[in-house]
Amino acid sequence: MSSELIPPLEDLLCELAPCNWCLQINRLSDEGTLEGFFDNRERALAEWTSLSQRFSAFAESLSPELSTVEDRDWKEAYKEHFHPWSTGPLHLVPEWERATYVLPEGEKVLYVDP
Structure with missing residues (x-):
């Protein structure tokens, strides 16, 4: 995600805290990656939709990539x-x-x- 989206997204995530989202920022390139960890695919998509509705600039420029993390202790x-x-x-x-x-x-x- 581009650097201009990061500050307003950080603000939104602080308002939502605690939440399942984590914003990773590469300070060398000033680009960011948003990661979320959820119990299942449906919950992930619902949370993405909710976040997208609150941050329309984000939703217009990005689409989610979903993957499954191995369940382990x-x-x-x-x-x-x-x-x-x-x-x-x-x-x-x-x-x-x-x-x-x-x-x-x-x-x-x-x-x-x-």
């Missing part, structure tokens, strides 16, 4: 990407790896639960 999913690391003799280890992490002799460990 997001509170646990980050653990797939969070691994032990070390800085010098100090090892930072996720709590859920306490039983399996092998600490090199003479080094220290700090277990973290991020």
Whole structure:
């Protein structure tokens, strides 16, 4: 979305807060992307229609792209990407790896639960 649409859309989203919309702004190009997360396609389209009615300039220049996000336990999913690391003799280890992490002799460990 073009940069001139961003300030009035930001204002509208602040009025609607809390809402399921998230405005992502690329500060290098001054362009934006609006993302929304909804329980189902029908709700997404209804919310898009409602937003479009309140912000006609937006509706005239853009149309929604819908996609499905895999349903999973997001509170646990980050653990797939969070691994032990070390800085010098100090090892930072996720709590859920306490039983399996092998600490090199003479080094220290700090277990973290991020």
